[in-house]
């Protein structure tokens with residue numbers, strides 16, 4: 001097909017504008033770059049002047065939901081960095097490692113706008129820990145109606161665990177630390193040193209490993225990273241003592257060894273205990289320790305060299321570690337380190353549907369040397385990534401109708417899950433929305449009549465389609 005020069009130029013401009021840096025005049029300045037294979041990853045700062053970020057969650061509203069340890073929960077606009085505070089929890093006790101910690105959002109958030117958090121509080125002078133559900137009111141921009149799902153958990157100022165994860169069966173996993181009482185990790189009647197599994201109303205799931213018990217796995221010291229892959233495999237990171245930090249593959253009912261076993265079952269006494277108790281050895285260990293925290297899985301084409309890997313951030317070790325998994329997920333095949341000593345202590349991590357990685361610093365937690373703008377959310381992205389790349393467009397066929405459209409248009413996808421962007425002909429991103437299912441309605445109200453581009457990004461690639469608005 002013959003394209004006139006003018007049309008060809010317009011096409012190139014549109015492709016660049018949709019994809020790229022040139023169109024995003026507001027893009028934050030690069031703080032540094034690093035290579036992942038042939039990919040250049042650019043690091044910028046999104047939201048400065050926060051304090052001890054503990055959790056980052058990519059929300060269904062395409063905002064980053066964040067906890068700060070002193071008790072504040074906020075939504076952060078990933079385009080502007082604007083921090084929208086939702087709630088500062090009044091009864092949080094922040095002391096040493098304790099405070100407001102992990103958070104997770106209900107997977108069916110539109111129908112069930114629940115936000116689950118773990119925090120330390122003081123009960124009659126004694127520090128405890130609890131899991132609390134809040135309800136989000138989008139119109140008011142508030143979180144309220146706290147409901148304690150599990151309270152009175154033994155705590156000290158250290159080793160509070162607290163990473164949360166909701167599984168596809170709508171049960172919740174919660175890591176707990178040993179609260180400096182190491183032997184409790186092997187006491188299956190105690191909630192400490194465990195990964196717990198609860199129903200979302202706080203009751204014990206009928207199919208937990210031990211009937212009537214929240215305990216899903218035991219023998220943990222202080223696990224503070226937890227992730228599940230799409231195929232169901234679970235992994236956790238865990239702080240060791242002065243040796244043997246761990247990444248573990250989590251299997252229901254298993255004993256992870258602490259405090260009798262540190263890291264691998266490599267000492268004679270450990271080997272005896274491991275055989276007798278069917279201890280699950282870690283996939284990898286660190287001595288000296290790096291203080292591993294947030295753990296996510298990366299499988300996006302934006303940074304090809306990270307696909308199929310766990311990404312782990314470390315506090316004392318001040319780095320991000322890529323842990324490629326073998327095909328069955330039973331072995332870590334390498335440990336590739338990034339950002340070493342570049343931004344201080346790194347505690348939390350999330351990945352956007354566009355393949356950007358967001359990392360929360362923790363330099364104001366009492367153990368760091370904060371920079372002037374700490375704490376902050378770092379953005380790690382491949383700015384050369386062309387989401388409009390045609391190579392996979394055929395895999396992302398979608399229907400858009402009517403076209404031309406007024407007020408709204410309907411979108412139909414071949415498979416669930418996409419991120420949809422409407423751009424004008426200058427490449428300005430006017431509307432963005434996540435599409436969890438296979439259909440969506442695009443709101444066109446307020447868009448002047450004219451030509452636009454609709455870009456649909458999925459794990460397979462991105463396709464674009466012109467849209468006329470009348």
Ligand SMILES: [Ca+2]
Nearest residue numbers: 256257258263
């Ligand atoms: Ca262990």
Ligand SMILES: [Ca+2]
Nearest residue numbers: 262263264266
């Ligand atoms: Ca050992």
